[in-house]
Amino acid sequence: MDGINLIKNTSLFKNVKNVESLFLERKINLKTYSKGKTLHSEGEICDTLDIVLKGLVIAYSLFENGSQTVMFEFQEDSMFGANLLYSKNNTYPLNLYCKENCTLLHVKKDTVTQLLHQFEFVMPYVVSLSTNSLGLNSKMTMFSRKSLRSNILNYLEKLKIDQNSNKIILPTSKKELADYFGVQRQSLFRELKAMKKEGLLEINNRLIKLN
Numbered sequence: 527m528d529g530i531n532l533i534k535n536t537s538l539f540k541n542v543k544n545v546e547s548l549f550l551e552r553k554i555n556l557k558t559y560s561k562g563k564t565l566h567s568e569g570e571i572c573d574t575l576d577i578v579l580k581g582l583v584i585a586y587s588l589f590e591n592g593s594q595t596v597m598f599e600f601q602e603d604s605m606f607g608a609n610l611l612y613s614k615n616n617t618y619p620l621n622l623y624c625k626e627n628c629t630l631l632h633v634k635k636d637t638v639t640q641l642l643h644q645f646e647f648v649m650p651y652v653v654s655l656s657t658n659s660l661g662l663n664s665k666m667t668m669f670s671r672k673s674l675r676s677n678i679l680n681y682l683e684k685l686k687i688d689q690n691s692n693k694i695i696l697p698t699s700k701k702e703l704a705d706y707f708g709v710q711r712q713s714l715f716r717e718l719k720a721m722k723k724e725g726l727l728e729i730n731n732r733l734i735k736l737n
Contacts, residue, residue: 529556532579533631536603538654541646553637558629565622565630572610572618574632578602581628585620586705595708598658599625605654611635674717677707682727682736696732 530549533539533556548554556579559565565583566572583600597620600606610616612635633641641647681703685694696703704714721727728735 532556532629536577536579536631537650538577538605538647540650542641542644543646548637553634553640555632556629557632559624559627561624561627563624563628565624566618568618568621570618572607572616574634575605575607575611575638577605577631577633579629579631581624581626581630583622583628583630584625585622587620594705596702596706604657605651606658608638608651608655609658611638674707674709674713675721678714678717678721679726681706682734686736692736694734694736696734699732 530546533545533549533554539545542548545554549556559581565576568588578600580602582602583604583606584596585598585600585606586594586596588594598606600622606622610618642651682694685696686692689695698706700714700718701711704711707714718727718729722729725737727737
């Protein structure tokens with residue numbers, strides 16, 4: 527029953543009536559993964575819709591020089607794979623792994639097709655697709671900016687709004703932040719040092735004060 531309750535607490539299945547039967551018939555499968563586990567590799571065929579019930583999943587791109595750029599973070603109640611299931615090229619363009627211990631729900635393609643006939647499933651599904659699309663647009667906008675500094679300032683401004691303070695606590699390490707921006711850690715440190723020298727901000731480990 528704990529598994530059923532987890533599933534029913536998600537936006538996608540909150541109002542779906544036949545959750546129990548889908549679970550018992552194994553049309554939807556709940557599975558746990560340990561921290562660091564690779565879920566999908568770039569080029570792998572996508573044949574399920576995946577929903578994060580617990581934990582955090584990272585989607586990243588790996589470059590030839592060994593560096594990686596974090597493209598998305600899928601938190602609890604997020605879904606991925608929905609945009610690939612019905613695509614002509616249904617292979618993952620990114621690698622995905624568990625940043626924490628995770629519990630995921632895997633929904634088979636034919637089950638998704640069946641559920642799309644239910645209005646209670648369709649609307650949350652569309653909302654999740656829109657949210658993922660917005661995240662993609664935001665990331666592409668970041669990559670199109672001319673400087674690392676503008677990306678840093680934009681990121682800090684968002685955190686300032688979220689935390690309602692000009693004293694910001696970074697939610698990740700600076701190494702993870704460098705991966706997010708798609709730069710080497712030294713490049714991020716160098717830019718933060720320059721911004722501090724110019725009086726734009728003050729830094730104390732993960733605490734940053736915007737001036």
